[in-house]
Amino acid sequence: MASVPSVSYSNTVRLDVPAQGQVMSRLTTAVEQAGGIVTALDVIESGREALTVDVTIAASDTAHAESVVDVLRALEGVRVRKVSDRTFLMHLGGKIEVNSKVPIRNRDDLSMVYTPGVARVSTALAENPDDARRLTIKRNTIAVVTDGSAVLGLGNLGAVAALPVMEGKAALFKRFAGIDAFPLCLDTQDSDEIVRTVQLIAPVFAGINLEDISAPRCFEIEARLRELLDIPVFHDDQHGTAIVVLAALTNALRVVGKELGAVRIAMSGAGAAGSAILALLLAAGVRDVVVCDEHGAVHGGRTDLTERMRWIADNTNQGGYTGDLRGAMEGADVFVGVSAGGILREEDVARMGEDAVVFALANPVPEIDPDIASRHATVVATGRSDFPNQINNVLAFPGVFRGLLDARSHSVSTELLLAAATALAGVVGDDELNPTYIVPSVFHSDVVGAVAGAVARAARESASVATG
Numbered sequence: 001m002a003s004v005p006s007v008s009y010s011n012t013v014r015l016d017v018p019a020q021g022q023v024m025s026r027l028t029t030a031v032e033q034a035g036g037i038v039t040a041l042d043v044i045e046s047g048r049e050a051l052t053v054d055v056t057i058a059a060s061d062t063a064h065a066e067s068v069v070d071v072l073r074a075l076e077g078v079r080v081r082k083v084s085d086r087t088f089l090m091h092l093g094g095k096i097e098v099n100s101k102v103p104i105r106n107r108d109d110l111s112m113v114y115t116p117g118v119a120r121v122s123t124a125l126a127e128n129p130d131d132a133r134r135l136t137i138k139r140n141t142i143a144v145v146t147d148g149s150a151v152l153g154l155g156n157l158g159a160v161a162a163l164p165v166m167e168g169k170a171a172l173f174k175r176f177a178g179i180d181a182f183p184l185c186l187d188t189q190d191s192d193e194i195v196r197t198v199q200l201i202a203p204v205f206a207g208i209n210l211e212d213i214s215a216p217r218c219f220e221i222e223a224r225l226r227e228l229l230d231i232p233v234f235h236d237d238q239h240g241t242a243i244v245v246l247a248a249l250t251n252a253l254r255v256v257g258k259e260l261g262a263v264r265i266a267m268s269g270a271g272a273a274g275s276a277i278l279a280l281l282l283a284a285g286v287r288d289v290v291v292c293d294e295h296g297a298v299h300g301g302r303t304d305l306t307e308r309m310r311w312i313a314d315n316t317n318q319g320g321y322t323g324d325l326r327g328a329m330e331g332a333d334v335f336v337g338v339s340a341g342g343i344l345r346e347e348d349v350a351r352m353g354e355d356a357v358v359f360a361l362a363n364p365v366p367e368i369d370p371d372i373a374s375r376h377a378t379v380v381a382t383g384r385s386d387f388p389n390q391i392n393n394v395l396a397f398p399g400v401f402r403g404l405l406d407a408r409s410h411s412v413s414t415e416l417l418l419a420a421a422t423a424l425a426g427v428v429g430d431d432e433l434n435p436t437y438i439v440p441s442v443f444h445s446d447v448v449g450a451v452a453g454a455v456a457r458a459a460r461e462s463a464s465v466a467t468g
Contacts, residue, residue, distance in 0.1 A: 004060060004386055005035070005036055005037045005058035005059055005060050005064075006058060006059075006060065006385075006386060007039070007058055007086075008087060009058065009059040009060060009061055009062060009064065009065050009087070010039065010056060010057065010058050010059070010085075010086040010087065011056070011057050011059070011065050011068075011069065011083055011084060011085055011086065012040075012054050012055070012056045012057075012083075012084045012086060013054070013055045013056075013057065013069055013072060013080060013082070013083050013084075014044065014052065014053070014054050014080075014081040014082040014083075014084075015027070015052070015053050015054075015055060015072065015078055015079065015080055015081065016050055016051070016052055016078070016079040016081060017050065017051050017052075017053060017077065017078050017079075018049070018050060018051075018077045019046070019047065019048060019049055019050055019051050023051070024041060024053075026075060027041070027053070027055055027072065027075075027078075028041070030071050030072060030075060031055070031057055031068055031071070031072070033071075034067060034068045034071040035059075035060065035064065035068070036057045036058060036059050036064070036065075036068040037057065037058040038055060038056070038057055039056045039057070039058050040054070040055075040056035041053060041054070041055050041056070042054045042056075052081070055072070056086070057069075065085075069083055091164055091167075094167055095164075095167045095168060095170075095171045096167055096170050096171055096174070096183075100113075121135055132203070133206065133408060136204075137180060137204070138203075138204060138205060138206050139206065139405070140178070140179060140180055140206070140405060141179070141180045141181070141182065141204065141205050141206060142173070142179060142180075142181050142182075142205050142206060142207040142208065142209055142401055142405075143181070143182050143184050143198070143201065143202075143204070143205045143207075143208050143209065144166045144169045144170055144173075144181050144182065144183050144184065144209045144211055145184045145186065145194075145198055145208060145209065145210055145211065146159070146162045146165075146166055146183075146184075146185055146186070146210070146211045146212045146213060147159065147162075147185075147186050147188060147189045147194055147212075147213055148160070148161060148162035148185060148186075148189075148212065149189050149212070149213055149214040149217070150212045150213060150214040150215075150218075150237070150272075151165055151212045152165060152212070152363075153362075153363050153364060156189075156214065158187075159185035159186060159187045160185065162185045162212055163183060163185050165211070165212065166183030166184070166185055166211060166212075167183050169181065169183070169209070169211060169236075169397075170182065170183050172394050172397075172398060173397075173398055173401065176394065176398035176399075176442075176447075176448050177398035177399060177401060177402040177448050177452070178402070179398065179401055179402060179405065181209070182205075184201070189217075191217050191220055191221055191224075194213075194221055195221055195224045195225060195228070198225055198229075199225070199228050199229065202229050202231060205231060206231055206404075206405050206408075207231050207232045207233075207234065207401055207404055207405060208225060208229065208231060208232070208233045208234070209234055209235075209236055209397065209401065210222055210225075210233065210234070210235040210236070210237075211235075211236055211237065212237065213235070213237075214272075215271045215272040215275075216306065216308060218235055218237070218238070218272050219272070219275075219308060222235045222238075226411065226412075230410050231410065232401075232404045232409050232410065232411055232412045233411075233412065234397070234400065234401070234404075234412050235272070235276075236393055236396075236397050237272050237273055237393075238272050238273060238275070238276030239276055239280075239396075239400075239412070239417055240393035240396040240397045240400070241273045241276060241277060241338070241361075241391070241393055242273070242276040242277045242279070242280040242281075242417065242421075243280070243395075243396040243400070243417055243420045243421045243424065244391050244392065244393060244395050244396050244421075244424065244439065245277045245280075245281075245336065245359065245361075245391060246277075246280050246281060246284055246418075246421035246425075247395070247420075247421045247422075247424035247425040247439060248359065248381055248389065248391055248425075248438050248439045249281070249334065249336075249357065249359070250284075250421065250422070250425040251425050251428055251433060251438040251439065252334075252357045252359075252379040252381070252438045253357070254433060255378065255379055255433060255434065255435055255438065256355035256357065256378050256379065257355070258333060258355070260281075260284060260285050260286055261285040261286065261287055262287075263286070263288070263333035263334050264288040264289075264290075264331065264332045264333050264334070264353070265281070265286060265288065265289045265290070265332060265333065265334040265335075265336060266289075266290050266292070266325065266328040266329045266332040266334070266335050266336075267289060267290070267291045267292065267335075267336045267337070267338075268291075268292050268293075268325050268335070268336070268337040268338070268339040268340075268343065268367060269291075269293070269337060269338035269339035269362075270291050270292075270293045270298060270308075270309060270312055271338070273338040273361075274291065274338045274339070275308055275312065277336060277338065278291060278312060278315075278316065279414075280414070280417055280418070280421065282315060282316075283414050283417075283418060284418060284421070288318070289316045289317070290316060290317045290319075290321050290328040290332075291312050291316050291317070292324065292325040292328055293309075293339075296322070296323060296324045296325070297317060297321045297322055297323060297324070297325075297327075297328055298312045298313050298316065298317060299313055299317050299320055299321065299322055300313045300314070300317075300320075301320075301322065325343070325344075325348075326344075326345075326348050329344075329348050329349070329351060329352055330351045330352070331351070331352065331353050332352050332353060332356070333352070333353045333355075333356060333357065334356070334357045334358075334359070335349070335352065335356070335357070335358045335359065335360070335367075335377075336359045336361070337359060337360050337361055337362055337366070337367035338361050338362065339362055339367060340362055340367070341362045341364075341365025341366060341367065342365055342367065342368070343367050343368075344360070344367045344368035344373075345368070346368070346372050346373075346375065346376070348368070349368065349372070349373050349375075349376045349377055350375075350376045352376065352377065355378040356376065356377040356378060356379075357377060357378065357379045357380075358373045358377040358379070358380045358381070359380075359381045359382075359391065360373060360380070360381070360382050361381070361382060361383045361391050362383070363382075363383035363384060364383075364384065366382045366383070366384065370382050370384075370387045378435055379435045379438060380435075381438065381439075388436035388437065389436060389437070389438050389439060390439070391439070392439075392442055394442045395424055395439060395440070395442055395447060395451075396420060396424065396451065398448050398451075399420065399423075399424075399447060399448040399449070399450070399451025399452040399455065400416075400420050400451060400452075400455050402448055402451075402452035402455075403416075403420075403451065403452040403453065403454065403455025403456040403457075403458075403459065404416075404455060404456075404459060406452060406456045407455070407456040407459035407460050409456075409459040411462075413458070413459075413462050415458050415461075415462060416455055416458040416459055416462070418458075419454040419455060419457065419458040420451050420454055420455050420458075422454065423450040423451050423453065423454035423455075424439070424440075424447065424450065424451055426450065427440045427444060427446050427447055427450050428440055
């Protein structure tokens with residue numbers, strides 16, 4: 001799939017140019033002919049003979065951005081003074097900070113915030129640790145924990161390279177749900193060390209968000225932490241994705257007039273995200289699913305099945321299909337892909353059932369070009385922001401944790417995940433629903449409140465909440 005210009009590869013180029021009537025047109029034309037998009041053009045300084053201008057350009061990738069600048073540099077009379085990568089500028093010095101919630105103006109304030117007054121609060125907490133939710137940051141604070149082993153779609157980059165992503169996650173928690181989140185990038189990929197480290201830091205937090213930990217270790221780490229801790233543990237790559245997929249599929253089926261329990265689904269991808277999506281779909285009432293990996297359909301006769309793959313085989317593919325993904329898609333109502341880019345052809349979608357739904361969620365390159373899929377499928381969704389129906393985890397995790405914290409929950413249940421998905425789907429009203437709008441915008445003002453309210457109610461109903 002050809003890349004398109006994106007703000008992710010946005011540069012602001014400061015140029016000295018002649019003060020001539022057609023100079024701005026020359027600049028924008030040169031950028032457009034090089035495949036870029038001018039998103040802003042500002043005059044910084046003006047003189048009788050020359051201008052200094054800032055041209056902001058969206059490109060498709062780093063190499064493309066550099067080539068567009070080279071085109072500008074080659075224009076007669078144009079001098080490039082500076083090139084600023086807007087994404088890197090946004091990350092200078094980090095994206096988050098810690099601020100005091102109380103004033104420290106004089107000695108009286110100091111004596112209450114810190115010593116000697118704080119000793120009274122410490123003594124009270126020693127006598128009644130449950131009051132930590134009332135008297136410390138624990139009330140509204142979670143840890144975003146990673147080992148850097150599966151950073152975005154980039155692979156095993158390690159702890160330091162994961163930090164910008166975890167900072168971004170913390171910023172989103174604050175922006176959308178008012179939650180204070182701390183990025184904790186652990187310099188180990190040993191499961192025992194990760195579990196023990198999180199167990200040791202857990203007293204500070206009211207919840208743990210696991211992020212970008214590779215499969216299959218992520219399953220073990222999550223399961224062990226849920227057993228050890230009395231606070232909710234949520235692996236966003238699994239459960240956040242599953243919530244948004246179920247919500248989107250619920251609404252996609254509303255568009256095409258089909259029922260969740262009656263459709264046939266072909267899935268590509270049996271890793272962390274795929275397994276969690278499958279589990280939630282089955283819990284929601286899906287009955288007919290065939291899951292495929294790089295070796296074809298998952299079925300009970302395969303000899304390479306891990307414990308988790310055995311679970312998939314036992315709970316799907318009731319007809320015993322043993323072929324490949326393309327065969328599984330023939331006549332299917334729904335395709336859900338969380339695997340690899342470009343693995344499907346147009347004819348694969350064309351052979352699906354009438355009013356097909358295609359969720360091609362591999363990122364940054366979907367399993368099939370969404371524009372091509374749309375020639376045959378009625379509803380198409382991707383993980384990308386430059387196409388309609390983006391399946392974005394930010395639709396789920398802020399509201400989920402807001403609800404967990406508000407309910408003082410100890411755990412995360414399947415019922416809670418289903419409640420979150422139902423609430424998210426409900427944000428899109430009947431008068432808004434159409435093939436290109438099956439999930440709300442991440443900036444929709446009702447998303448976090450709806451999800452948080454549903455999660456808090458589900459948590460309270462399960463009686464898995466703290467009393468302190």
